[in-house]
Amino acid sequence: MKEAFPPQWRxxxxxxxxxxxxxxxxxxxxxxxxxxxxxxxxxxxxxSVGFMQPWNFIVIEDIGIRRSVRAHVEAQxxxxxxAFDDARRGAYLSFKLEGxxxxxxxxCVTCDRQRFGPTILGRHxxxxxxxxxxxAAIQNLWLAARAEGIGVGWVSIxxxxxxxxxxxxxxxxxxxxxxxxxxVDDFPERPMLETAGWLPRLALSEVVFSDRWATPPATPLSxxxxxxGFIDPVAGKGVCED
Amino acid sequence: MKEAFPPQWRxxxxxxxxxxxxxxxxxxxxxxxxxxxxxxxxxxxxxSVGFMQPWNFIVIEDIGIRRSVRAHVEAQxxxxxxAFDDARRGAYLSFKLEGxxxxxxxxCVTCDRQRFGPTILGRHxxxxxxxxxxxAAIQNLWLAARAEGIGVGWVSIxxxxxxxxxxxxxxxxxxxxxxxxxxVDDFPERPMLETAGWLPRLALSEVVFSDRWATPPATPLSxxxxxxGFIDPVAGKGVCED
Numbered sequence: 001m002k003e004a005f006p007p008q009w010r011x012x013x014x015x016x017x018x019x020x021x022x023x024x025x026x027x028x029x030x031x032x033x034x035x036x037x038x039x040x041x042x043x044x045x046x047x048s049v050g051f052m053q054p055w056n057f058i059v060i061e062d063i064g065i066r067r068s069v070r071a072h073v074e075a076q077x078x079x080x081x082x083a084f085d086d087a088r089r090g091a092y093l094s095f096k097l098e099g100x101x102x103x104x105x106x107x108c109v110t111c112d113r114q115r116f117g118p119t120i121l122g123r124h125x126x127x128x129x130x131x132x133x134x135x136a137a138i139q140n141l142w143l144a145a146r147a148e149g150i151g152v153g154w155v156s157i158x159x160x161x162x163x164x165x166x167x168x169x170x171x172x173x174x175x176x177x178x179x180x181x182x183x184v185d186d187f188p189e190r191p192m193l194e195t196a197g198w199l200p201r202l203a204l205s206e207v208v209f210s211d212r213w214a215t216p217p218a219t220p221l222s223x224x225x226x227x228x229g230f231i232d233p234v235a236g237k238g239v240c241e242d
Numbered sequence: 243m244k245e246a247f248p249p250q251w252r253x254x255x256x257x258x259x260x261x262x263x264x265x266x267x268x269x270x271x272x273x274x275x276x277x278x279x280x281x282x283x284x285x286x287x288x289x290s291v292g293f294m295q296p297w298n299f300i301v302i303e304d305i306g307i308r309r310s311v312r313a314h315v316e317a318q319x320x321x322x323x324x325a326f327d328d329a330r331r332g333a334y335l336s337f338k339l340e341g342x343x344x345x346x347x348x349x350c351v352t353c354d355r356q357r358f359g360p361t362i363l364g365r366h367x368x369x370x371x372x373x374x375x376x377x378a379a380i381q382n383l384w385l386a387a388r389a390e391g392i393g394v395g396w397v398s399i400x401x402x403x404x405x406x407x408x409x410x411x412x413x414x415x416x417x418x419x420x421x422x423x424x425x426v427d428d429f430p431e432r433p434m435l436e437t438a439g440w441l442p443r444l445a446l447s448e449v450v451f452s453d454r455w456a457t458p459p460a461t462p463l464s465x466x467x468x469x470x471g472f473i474d475p476v477a478g479k480g481v482c483e484d
């Protein structure tokens with residue numbers, strides 16, 4: 001209909017979604033400030049509950065801070081290894097999980113739970129909507145970065161309290177994501193954990209229900225879901241071939 | 243660099259981010275199954291911690307269920323009004339906050355906190371990363387929908403426990419978002435709450451820090467952030483004019 005994007009724009013959106021990867025290996029080249037500003041602009045233009053814009057973006061270049069974060073992550077990585085059984089522990093420890101020092105910069109994305117005061121439109125029932133909005137901003141950042149040829153890796157094995165200490169973040173602010181950001185040699189075709197056989201990609205038709213939990217959709221939606229191969233930029237099948 | 247998108251694709255990503263809106267008014271036209279499948283495909287291709295893909299998408303067309311959800315939301319809306327002072331209460335009550343019955347379909351996006359068992363790679367330190375991943379999927383859905391000319395409105399004033407009851411969602415699954423989905427007459431130029439003067443848009447330079455909380459960035463990043471008007475699809479300034 002009239003508000004749909006022209007084919008090339010629309011394809012760009014699907015290509016970004018399909019080609020975005022969680023990146024752990026980076027080139028040392030600096031990210032030009034104009035590109036970084038565009039990517040942060042993209043993040044800042046996510047929607048937020050009650051227009052509260054609860055996010056901040058701490059751009060970390062300081063090597064001393066990054067070394068401290070890296071040491072903390074490494075300790076957490078070894079601690080987490082103990083939770084896996086013997087068969088999986090070796091695989092887990094073989095994965096490269098972060099590029100904190102390889103990447104030219106890191107970005108900590110935070111959520112200020114008190115921004116614009118205690119009464120936020122739309123947040124009366126579910127307090128976590130501010131955290132959810134911050135995650136939407138992170139996804140915008142990730143997709144814009146992909147369009148710019150910039151890789152992003154989300155490091156999730158950090159204690160929020162330790163990040164608060166290292167980055168001097170106040171208690172009422174939640175560090176939601178710690179991202180490594182930089183140019184890459186390559187965006188892998190598939191997610192690393194899929195390629196490694198760690199877990200399988202679920203079929204689209206398995207994750208969609210109709211009207212109620214666990215009720216599979218009927219035709220024609222079930223047929224359309226089953227044709228999910230219609231979008232596969234890796235195999236060269238685009239959405240815009242129709 | 244070589245992995246950057248061609249200009250039209252890249253512009254599509256920024257245009258989707260800039261033109262996405264939280265929609266509350268819908269046309270009754272049905273959403274074609276192929277378009278709905280593409281939008282759900284986009285959601286399912288978000289990244290997730292440990293590749294756990296914790297999301298499900300309950301596509302709700304049943305009018306009886308939607309009437310029950312609508313009645314619950316209306317009660318929550320009136321309850322929430324009591325939290326605002328007199329000056330704001332009138333404005334709050336004048337806003338249209340949802341299109342549950344106008345839209346041809348609703349989608350409840352959930353997070354299964356037990357998917358693939360208790361030990362998920364990367365979720366040992368921060369348990370909420372599965373919820374964060376689900377929000378990334380929601381943002382993908384929202385952007386793909388925008389590219390298709392489909393509006394999405396996130397209704398956040400629902401009790402999760404009531405949604406579980408109405409949609410028969412098990413206790414270990416969190417209903418993260420309740421979305422209204424359909425074609426629209428118009429995507430507003432600015433967010434409704436910005437236009438209404440409810441809260442101001444923060445300047446990009448206000449939400450970016452350098453190395454530590456509350457430390458403003460130095461040049462050249464600060465200059466680049468100050469030029470944020472460089473992307474303004476509404477005013478016809480695109481990212482691809484360089």
